[in-house]
Amino acid sequence: MTYYLIKRLGVAAITVVIAVSLLYGMIHAVPGDPLSVVLGPRATPEMKAALNKRMGLDKPFVIQLGTFFINVLQGDLGTDVFTDTSVSEIFFGQLPFTVNLIFLAIGWSALLGIPLGCYSAVRRNTLIDKLTGVFSVGTIAIPSFVVALYSLLIFAVWLKWLPAIGAGKEGDFMDQLSHLLLPSFAVGLGWVGYLSRLVRASMLEVLGENHIRTARAFGLKESTIVLGYALRLAILPTVALLGVGIGNMLSGAVFAEIVFARPGVGKLIFDSVITRNYPLVMGSVIMTTILFVLFTTVADLISAFLDPRIRENL
Amino acid sequence: MTGETQNRNREKVLSIKDLSVNFKTENGLVQALRRVSIDIPPKQIVGLVGESGCGKSTVINSILRLLSNNAEIIQGSIHLQNKNILMMTSTQLRAIRGKRISVIFQDPMTSLNPALSIGRQMTDIQYRDQINQVAKRQRAIDMLTRVGIPDAEKRLKSYPHQFSGGMRQRIAIAMALIMEPDLLIADEPTTALDATLQIQIIELLKTLQKEFRCSVLFVSHHLGLVADFCDQVVVMYAGEVVESGNVRDIFHRAAHPYTKRLLECDPARIKTKTRVLPTIPGYIPDLVNLSDDCIFKDRCHVKDNKCPLTVAPLTELTPGHFVQCHLSQEGENL
Numbered sequence: 001m002t003y004y005l006i007k008r009l010g011v012a013a014i015t016v017v018i019a020v021s022l023l024y025g026m027i028h029a030v031p032g033d034p035l036s037v038v039l040g041p042r043a044t045p046e047m048k049a050a051l052n053k054r055m056g057l058d059k060p061f062v063i064q065l066g067t068f069f070i071n072v073l074q075g076d077l078g079t080d081v082f083t084d085t086s087v088s089e090i091f092f093g094q095l096p097f098t099v100n101l102i103f104l105a106i107g108w109s110a111l112l113g114i115p116l117g118c119y120s121a122v123r124r125n126t127l128i129d130k131l132t133g134v135f136s137v138g139t140i141a142i143p144s145f146v147v148a149l150y151s152l153l154i155f156a157v158w159l160k161w162l163p164a165i166g167a168g169k170e171g172d173f174m175d176q177l178s179h180l181l182l183p184s185f186a187v188g189l190g191w192v193g194y195l196s197r198l199v200r201a202s203m204l205e206v207l208g209e210n211h212i213r214t215a216r217a218f219g220l221k222e223s224t225i226v227l228g229y230a231l232r233l234a235i236l237p238t239v240a241l242l243g244v245g246i247g248n249m250l251s252g253a254v255f256a257e258i259v260f261a262r263p264g265v266g267k268l269i270f271d272s273v274i275t276r277n278y279p280l281v282m283g284s285v286i287m288t289t290i291l292f293v294l295f296t297t298v299a300d301l302i303s304a305f306l307d308p309r310i311r312e313n314l
Numbered sequence: 315m316t317g318e319t320q321n322r323n324r325e326k327v328l329s330i331k332d333l334s335v336n337f338k339t340e341n342g343l344v345q346a347l348r349r350v351s352i353d354i355p356p357k358q359i360v361g362l363v364g365e366s367g368c369g370k371s372t373v374i375n376s377i378l379r380l381l382s383n384n385a386e387i388i389q390g391s392i393h394l395q396n397k398n399i400l401m402m403t404s405t406q407l408r409a410i411r412g413k414r415i416s417v418i419f420q421d422p423m424t425s426l427n428p429a430l431s432i433g434r435q436m437t438d439i440q441y442r443d444q445i446n447q448v449a450k451r452q453r454a455i456d457m458l459t460r461v462g463i464p465d466a467e468k469r470l471k472s473y474p475h476q477f478s479g480g481m482r483q484r485i486a487i488a489m490a491l492i493m494e495p496d497l498l499i500a501d502e503p504t505t506a507l508d509a510t511l512q513i514q515i516i517e518l519l520k521t522l523q524k525e526f527r528c529s530v531l532f533v534s535h536h537l538g539l540v541a542d543f544c545d546q547v548v549v550m551y552a553g554e555v556v557e558s559g560n561v562r563d564i565f566h567r568a569a570h571p572y573t574k575r576l577l578e579c580d581p582a583r584i585k586t587k588t589r590v591l592p593t594i595p596g597y598i599p600d601l602v603n604l605s606d607d608c609i610f611k612d613r614c615h616v617k618d619n620k621c622p623l624t625v626a627p628l629t630e631l632t633p634g635h636f637v638q639c640h641l642s643q644e645g646e647n648l
């Protein structure tokens with residue numbers, strides 16, 4: 001396992017380097033001159049040249065990339081061109097809002113979806129299985145911003161049970177939590193469906209395997225067989241999906257953040273793209289990429305912990 | 315009558331009576347077993363032979379009540395001493411599975427859980443015993459050593475994929491015997507292994523059977539192994555038992571034309587050098603559309619005017635030697 005851990009972290013590091021280089025290159029290739037954005041339309045060529053030099057844009061691409069990596073390693077993601085504050089400060093200021101949202105959303109949907117999937121697989125073709133199926137497909141089919149709008153309308157506007165917008169007062173845990181409930185409901189609902197379908201399918205497959213027949217032939221309890229013997233294997237696709245899903249949601253929760261007017265990484269990137277705030281776009285996208293790689297790596301490590309064959313195949 | 319049945323059951327570890335099993339499929343009802351009766355006496359090794367698809371695994375799955383959901387037991391009984399397995403509740407079933415009846419499956423590559431260490435799997439199956447984990451581990455180590463796994467204590471931590479096929483089958487044997495069952499079922503335990511390993515595994519099973527004093531139901535395609543290993547032989551054809559008796563009855567005084575053909579086709583018995591292995595011409599009848607006639611009539615090489623081609627009654631030629639064929643009744647040499 002230690003060996004796998006080291007190898008897997010190595011792979012993650014390489015992935016980050018490649019992904020970040022590609023991103024850096026892409027952002028540089030995008031049309032639109034960052035200098036004009038910063039200096040405005042009336043900038044003189046001399047002013048441009050000076051800034052160009054200050055930002056290191058006159059040097060060859062490879063040198064720029066190298067400098068960039070060194071800076072990133074030192075925690076320096078550049079400086080916001082408008083407010084002159086450091087990008088990493090802005091990004092890590094927004095990150096907790098998004099992380100809380102994602103983990104609450106994934107948390108409740110996993111706690112509901114995974115047992116639902118197991119139950120459906122064990123009791124397949126019963127009424128409850130069929131109802132779960134309809135419910136799951138329904139939750140997958142409804143776009144999350146529709147769920148967001150309706151839940152906002154019902155619980156915040158009509159029933160007034162929960163606050164509608166914002167992230168809650170700083171330092172007030174209960175207030176922040178109550179502001180998280182509706183967004184995490186909207187983000188998580190579709191995941192309940194996904195997870196229950198996925199777990200059901202892989203559970204059915206595993207339950208049909210020979211070693212489960214062996215476990216039955218030895219008289220093991222059905223609960224031991226399902227939870228101890230089958231789920232360990234059946235959960236693997238789900239773990240992988242969650243790794244990618246959580247990574248994606250870092251920037252993908254933008255709908256919920258906009259509808260509920262919450263701060264967050266998605267909103268940050270969205271705003272900075274609109275205002276062509278290059279250093280901020282760049283720094284945030286690169287950080288989300290690194291975090292994405294981190295989440296998928298953690299997912300792989302969990303899979304390797306669950307299934308010894310994965311440990312030996314890297 | 316009841317008294318007599320009980321008496322007969324008492325001298326059997328397992329007694330299958332008139333068992334019929336159907337499978338519901340898209341193409342219709344597959345009549346996989348029809349009125350199958352098999353007795354397994356204590357400390358005896360009973361071989362179950364027959365072509366692929368004749369219902370051997372269905373017999374085993376019926377005994378363990380592990381039939382797939384589309385299976386339907388039409389009639390019959392399976393008595394384990396004096397309890398009918400077919401009438402047991404799921405709790406009662408769990409109590410006998412792995413404890414009084416245990417099984418070694420055909421494919422050692424897939425029959426162990428790939429995600430759990432063999433130590434875990436071997437201690438889990440001892441869950442009924444009120445002994446501590448250390449004692450259970452020790453029992454697993456002893457059993458693994460007994461079946462020839464070197465360095466068993468260390469290997470407890472290993473996972474199935476870290477063992478070779480032969481080793482895995484040894485582990486499967488260790489698991490099957492750890493609870494000291496009355497009946498060990500082996501469904502083609504060596505088919506997936508090469509010839510040398512086959513012999514080793516059979517030798518191991520032989521010694522362990524004596525040591526543990528259990529009965530064995532041994533399913534195999536390999537007539538040579540059956541002749542060598544078994545006390546009794548049951549020959550199945552297309553879902554029916556066509557002949558049964560002790561090894562000598564079957565291998566020297568075979569009475570059913572199918573058994574004879576089977577023996578002729580056994581590569582080990584062919585004396586002359588040949589490149590083509592003989593096979594029994596024709597196919598087993600379609601188990602969905604069975605006629606009321608003799609199931610072997612299409613492939614029978616001895617049928618003549620004297621044979622009515624109907625299903626023959628099961629007759630006892632000599633004590634313990636049963637056959638289902640009109641023509642063998644006269645005791646002729648077919």
Ligand SMILES: Nc1ncnc2c1ncn2[C@@H]1O[C@H](COP(=O)(O)OP(=O)(O)OP(=O)(O)O)[C@@H](O)[C@H]1O
Pocket residue numbers: 337338339344346364365366367368369370371372373382384601
């Ligand atoms: N789950 C099932 N659904 C439908 N038909 C089945 C099922 N299991 C077995 N059968 C059919 O029942 C018959 C007996 O099958 P079984 O597996 O018992 O044969 P077998 O003697 O064990 O064969 P083999 O030597 O190939 O293992 C076959 O015709 C098979 O197609």
Ligand SMILES: [Mg+2]
Pocket residue numbers: 370371372501
């Ligand atoms: Mg079989």
